[in-house]
Amino acid sequence: xxxxxxxxxxxxxxxxxxxxxxxxxxxxxxxxxxxxxxxxxxxxxxxxxxxxxxxxxxxxxxxxxxxxxxxxxxxxxxxxxxxxxxxxxxxxxxxxxxxxxxxxxxxxxxxxxxxxxxxxxxxxxxxxxxxxxxxxxxxxxxxxxxxxxxxxxxxxxxxxxxxxxxxxxxxxxxxxxxxxxxxxxxxxxxxxxxxxxxxxxxxxxxxxxxxxxxxxxxxxxxxxxxxxxxxxxxxxxxxxxxxxxxxxxxxxxxxxxxxxxxxxxxxxxxxxxxxxxxxxxxxxxxxxxxxxxxxxxxxxxxxxxxxxxxxxxxxxxxxxxxxxxxxxxxxxxxxxxxxxxxxxxxxxxxx
Amino acid sequence: xxxxxxxxxxxxxxxxxxxxxxxxxxxxxxxxxxxxxxxxxxxxxxxxxxxxxxxxxxxxxxxxxxxxxxxxxxxxxxxxxxxxxxxxxxxxxxxxxxxxxxxxxxxxxxxxxxxxxxxxxxxxxxxxxxxxxxxxxxxxxxxxxxxxxxxxxxxxxxxxxxxxxxxxxxxxxxxxxxxxxxxxxxxxxxxxxxxxxxxxxxxxxxxxxxxxxxxxxxxxxxxxxxxxxxxxxxxxxxxxxxxxxxxxxxxxxxxxxxxxxxxxxxxxxxxxxxxxxxxxxxxxxxxxxxxxxxxxxxxxxxxxxxxxxxxx
Ligand SMILES: Nc1ncnc2c1ncn2[C@@H]1O[C@H](COP(=O)(O)OP(=O)(O)OP(=O)(O)O)[C@@H](O)[C@H]1O
Ligand SMILES: [Mg+2]
Numbered sequence: 001x002x003x004x005x006x007x008x009x010x011x012x013x014x015x016x017x018x019x020x021x022x023x024x025x026x027x028x029x030x031x032x033x034x035x036x037x038x039x040x041x042x043x044x045x046x047x048x049x050x051x052x053x054x055x056x057x058x059x060x061x062x063x064x065x066x067x068x069x070x071x072x073x074x075x076x077x078x079x080x081x082x083x084x085x086x087x088x089x090x091x092x093x094x095x096x097x098x099x100x101x102x103x104x105x106x107x108x109x110x111x112x113x114x115x116x117x118x119x120x121x122x123x124x125x126x127x128x129x130x131x132x133x134x135x136x137x138x139x140x141x142x143x144x145x146x147x148x149x150x151x152x153x154x155x156x157x158x159x160x161x162x163x164x165x166x167x168x169x170x171x172x173x174x175x176x177x178x179x180x181x182x183x184x185x186x187x188x189x190x191x192x193x194x195x196x197x198x199x200x201x202x203x204x205x206x207x208x209x210x211x212x213x214x215x216x217x218x219x220x221x222x223x224x225x226x227x228x229x230x231x232x233x234x235x236x237x238x239x240x241x242x243x244x245x246x247x248x249x250x251x252x253x254x255x256x257x258x259x260x261x262x263x264x265x266x267x268x269x270x271x272x273x274x275x276x277x278x279x280x281x282x283x284x285x286x287x288x289x290x291x292x293x294x295x296x297x298x299x300x301x302x303x304x305x306x307x308x309x310x311x312x313x314x315x316x317x318x319x320x321x322x323x324x325x326x327x328x329x330x331x332x333x334x335x336x337x338x339x340x341x342x343x344x345x346x347x348x349x350x351x
Numbered sequence: 352x353x354x355x356x357x358x359x360x361x362x363x364x365x366x367x368x369x370x371x372x373x374x375x376x377x378x379x380x381x382x383x384x385x386x387x388x389x390x391x392x393x394x395x396x397x398x399x400x401x402x403x404x405x406x407x408x409x410x411x412x413x414x415x416x417x418x419x420x421x422x423x424x425x426x427x428x429x430x431x432x433x434x435x436x437x438x439x440x441x442x443x444x445x446x447x448x449x450x451x452x453x454x455x456x457x458x459x460x461x462x463x464x465x466x467x468x469x470x471x472x473x474x475x476x477x478x479x480x481x482x483x484x485x486x487x488x489x490x491x492x493x494x495x496x497x498x499x500x501x502x503x504x505x506x507x508x509x510x511x512x513x514x515x516x517x518x519x520x521x522x523x524x525x526x527x528x529x530x531x532x533x534x535x536x537x538x539x540x541x542x543x544x545x546x547x548x549x550x551x552x553x554x555x556x557x558x559x560x561x562x563x564x565x566x567x568x569x570x571x572x573x574x575x576x577x578x579x580x581x582x583x584x585x586x587x588x589x590x591x592x593x594x595x596x597x598x599x600x601x602x603x604x605x606x607x608x609x610x611x612x613x614x615x616x617x618x619x620x621x622x623x624x625x626x627x628x629x630x631x632x633x634x635x636x637x638x639x640x641x642x643x644x645x646x647x648x649x650x651x652x653x654x655x656x657x658x659x660x661x662x663x
Contacts, residue, residue, distance in 0.1 A: 002458065010443060010451045017442035177404050181438035185499070188402050188432040189455040190424040347406035347421050350365050351399055 003191065007199030011174075015167055015207055025167075025211045029160040030218050036152050037223050051108045054081060054090035061094060064119060071115070098123075102291075110287055114315045151310060153219060153227055155280035158305035160215060161241030162274075164208035165267045168249020171200030172339075173260050176253075178348045180260075193343060197250065204246045212238055233312045233321060240328040241305045244335075245271075251335040254342040271302070278303035298323075301331055352379040355507060355538060356401060361410030363396055363562075370396040371407065372562035378507070378540055383533050385553030386542040387649070389659075393562040394542040395435050398509050402432065414507070428456060431505035431537075433513050437496045439484050446471065446480040449498050456503035470502035473528055490517045497525065501532060508532065509540045514548065526552055546649040556649070560657045574647050577655040579605060579617045581624050582645040586612040588638040597635075601627050612640075 015021055054076045055062045066073045074090055081093045085103040092112045093101040098120055102109045173179040175196045177187040186196060219225050228234050248270075252263050277300050279285055289297050297303040304324040311317045356378035363371035370393045378384050386394050399405040401412055403419045412419050414426050439448045450467050457463045471477055474494035484492055497513050510529070514522045529552060533539050543549055549556050550570050557567040566573060574580075598607055598616065603624060608615040618624040625644055632639060654660055 003455075006451075006454050010440070010447065013447065014440045014442040177399075181434060181436045182440065184399075184404060184434050184436075185432060185438040185452070187404050187421070188427060188430065188434075189452065190427045191455045192424070347403055349406055351405055 004195050004199050004202075007191075007196055008203050011171070011196075011199050012203045012207070015170070015203055018170075021167065021207065025163055025208060026214060029156070029163070029211065029215045032156055032160075033153070033215060033219055033223060036156060037225070051092075051112060052090045053112060054084055054093040056096055061098065061119065065094075065115075068115065071112075110290065111315065113290070114311065114317060118315075118317055118319055150225065150227060150314065151279050151306070153225060154309040154313075155275055155278050155302070155306045157212070157216070157219075157227070157238065157309065158241060158278060158302045159271055159275035159280060161208070161212055161238045161305060162245030162248070162271055162302065163211065164204045164242050164246035165249035165252070165271060166264060167204030167207060168201070168246040168251075169253040169260065169263045169267060170249075171197060171204060172250050172253020173263075175200070176348075178257060178351050179253075184351065197343070201246050201250065204249070205242050208242050208245065209239070212242065227309070227313060229313045229316065233318060234309055236321075236325060237305045237308050237312075237328075240325060240332075241301070243332050244301055244328055247332050247335045247339070251339045251342075254339050274300050274302035278306040280306075299327065301328055304328060352381060354378070355380050355415055356540070357411070357413040358397070358401060359411045361397075361400055361407050361412060363393075363400055363405065363407040370562050371400065373410070374559075374562060375564050376557050376567075378538060379555075380538055381533075381536070382554045383529065383539040383541060383552055385549035385556040386540060386559060387544065387546070387549045387556050387653075388542075388559030389544055392559045394559060395511055396562075397559075398432075398511055398540070398542065402427075402430070402509070429506045431500045431503060431508040433497050433500035433508070433510040435511035435515075435542075437484070437492045439492075439495055439499060441484055444481050444483055445476055445487070445495055445498075448484070448495060449502050452499045453502040456505075466502050466504065470498040473501065473531075474498045475524060490521050493517050494521065494525070497528075501537075504535070505537060507538045507540070511542050512544070513541075514543070514545070522548075546653070550649055558649075558653060558656065560653075565656050566652075570649065573649065573652045577647060577652050578619045579647055579651055579655065580620060581618045582647070582651075583616045583618065583625060583628055583642070584645065585614050585616065585628070585632075585642045586640050587614075588640060590637060594635050594637070598628075598631065601631050603627070 050070050050072050052072045052074060053065060054074050055065065056075070056078060062073050062075065065071050074084075076084060076090070076093075078095075081090075081101060082103075084090045085093060085101070091102070091104075091108040094112075094116060095101065098116055100109075100113055100116055102112075174182050175186055175193050177183040187193070216227075219227060249267065252266055256263075258266075277285060277289060277296060279287075289303075297307060304327055308321055308324045311320060354377050356376070358374060358376040361371050361374045362369070363374075374393065374397060376384075376386070376397065386397065388394055396405065400407045401414065401419065403412075403421045403423065414423070415429065417423065417426060419426060440451065443451060446467065449470050450463065453463050453466050453470070457466060471480060474497050476491065476494055476498065479487060479491060484495060487495065493513060493516060497510070500510070501508055514525055517525065526548065529539055529541065541549075541553060553570075555567065555569055556573060558565045558573070566576065568576070595607075595609075595614070598604065598614070601616075603618045603620050604616055605619050606617045608617075616628065628642075650660060
């Protein structure tokens with residue numbers, strides 16, 4: 001225990017003073033945030049107007065939808081649906097079986113989808129649906145200029161929450177005799193590799209969490225974009241994102257003998273790709289995937305974090321929170337186990 | 352004396368390349384053992400196998416009488432390693448690095464502080480304790496590398512070419528330090544390809560080539576093993592080739608080499624060689640400008656045993 005604390009202190013110092021951590025971990029996410037703010041804010045800085053939903057007359061659902069503040073319900077005939085969707089008079093049409101028909105992909109459609117999904121869930125439980133449940137969180141969301149840019153920010157936060165991946169890779173390299181000179185020395189001492197790694201995980205996790213906190217404060221107080229209505233649930237996902245990142249880094253670090261540079265490139269590619277699919281380069285990709293390959297967003301860890309941050313804070317829905325958290329924990333367990341398998345091989349064939 | 356390291360018939364292959372070829376070595380308590388051999392002969396591989404950092408294909412290794420494994424933490428506790436490459440944390444200062452590694456062996460805070468101070472003294476880095484390694488010159492980095500390996504006062508120290516790239520003054524300082532460590536009851540295994548260092552420092556030497564231990568013994572024992580026991584260098588004001596060739600007839604001469612004006616005459620069996628040569632010189636009325644005798648060096652030993660010079 002003593003040993004682990006001492007290792008935490010020294011590894012923490014070593015990581016914190018590292019120029020690449022200070023830049024990539026601390027500064028770069030802030031630069032990205034400013035960049036996104038500049039690039040997207042002007043372009044999309046429109047308040048979402050009320051959402052227009054088309055619906056067939058005399059269905060119980062229309063009462064519920066009408067109760068929701070921000071939704072205008074238009075009773076229309078099925079024959080008009082296509083035309084009205086085309087013209088933009090309605091954003092979506094809900095048929096008698098609560099199926100959603102849309103022509104475009106966009107933030108309004110995503111919100112409608114969330115709402116309808118939630119109504120379906122509630123109906124399944126045979127609970128009376130109260131339209132006001134939906135208004136509260138959304139109204140706050142709306143006051144915060146809810147627009148597409150927030151999705152991008154949730155995605156950015158999701159991505160940087162996994163940035164512990166780099167510290168994870170570095171830790172793995174320091175403890176392996178075939179990967180670094182320090183590794184040779186450490187393997188010759190009585191220090192157990194597990195303890196070095198545990199300390200590395202703790203330190204990488206805390207450091208990245210600190211970097212995340214700084215980014216969030218920056219977004220909140222400097223860019224003045226208010227992203228969080230439900231801090232507790234949001235924190236769960238950011239913390240899980242951190243854990244996932246560090247453990248994935250350890251796994252990439254111990255599972256192969258590629259150079260540290262190659263591993264870092266792998267990590268960059270992995271995080272960027274996952275973030276891209278989760279909507280960081282514009283919400284259209286996320287909306288499109290939701291539409292055509294919803295499976296992918298349900299297993300993509302960065303999407304899980306993005307989607308949950310978005311649902312929790314913008315829609316006040318924790319519908320998928322438990323599933324998402326379990327999924328992320330599952331990933332952590334799997335990569336931790338695999339890393340352990342790779343580490344168990346004790347002497348090296350070649351140094 | 353107690354044997355504390357035993358390496359028997361160890362074979363280590365890196366895919367195709369054989370790095371250790373039935374290698375044998377013994378280390379006795381209290382000695383400074385020199386592992387001497389040219390670049391690429393397998394010195395570092397041997398150390399890494401002994402420490403169980405590397406797996407090997409065949410053979411046995413015992414340290415302090417027990418089979419060495421990667422989990423032999425109680426054995427590792429008594430060992431110090433100064434690796435060939437500088438192996439320190441880039442973002443920890445000199446003092447933090449030494450303290451970190453000391454702490455892996457020594458729990459008591461006060462003892463640790465004393466040990467760290469002594470190690471800093473030992474490598475003379477007092478003026479640099481707050482420096483980061485990247486701000487240290489190559490030689491100073493090597494001294495830090497040494498300090499990190501010996502700070503916990505291990506019973507058995509492996510030093511892998513610690514003086515490479517160190518200036519002559521620092522080198523002497525380090526060599527003196529190693530003798531002091533040895534005096535304080537550390538056994539030292541010292542690899543080098545510098546003959547002079549091995550000769551000056553080590554109480555016993557294992558000569559290694561191509562992954563094999565060629566021969567081992569004290570410097571004197573090694574020198575006694577070869578036939579050339581003395582070399583005399585002489586150069587003359589002038590000498591006819593015919594006369595020069597007559598020198599081969601002097602008793603005990605094995606071979607004569609000519610290097611410009613200098614004749615290097617190799618003798619076996621050391622007695623009376625110089626007086627025999629002087630008689631030859633008077634006999635032929637020769638005038639010489641210089642004349643001196645060289646005792647055999649480890650290089651001669653190496654040359655005779657392996658057929659090649661041990662030079663960088
Ligand atoms: N990881 C490796 N993979 C393949 N071959 C290796 C590896 N490490 C060393 N070798 C080869 O094994 C042989 C022994 O290497 P080793 O480093 O033990 O030599 P050395 O005596 O320490 O040399 P030096 O004086 O240059 O440090 C060399 O021929 C080297 O090229
Ligand atoms: Mg070597």
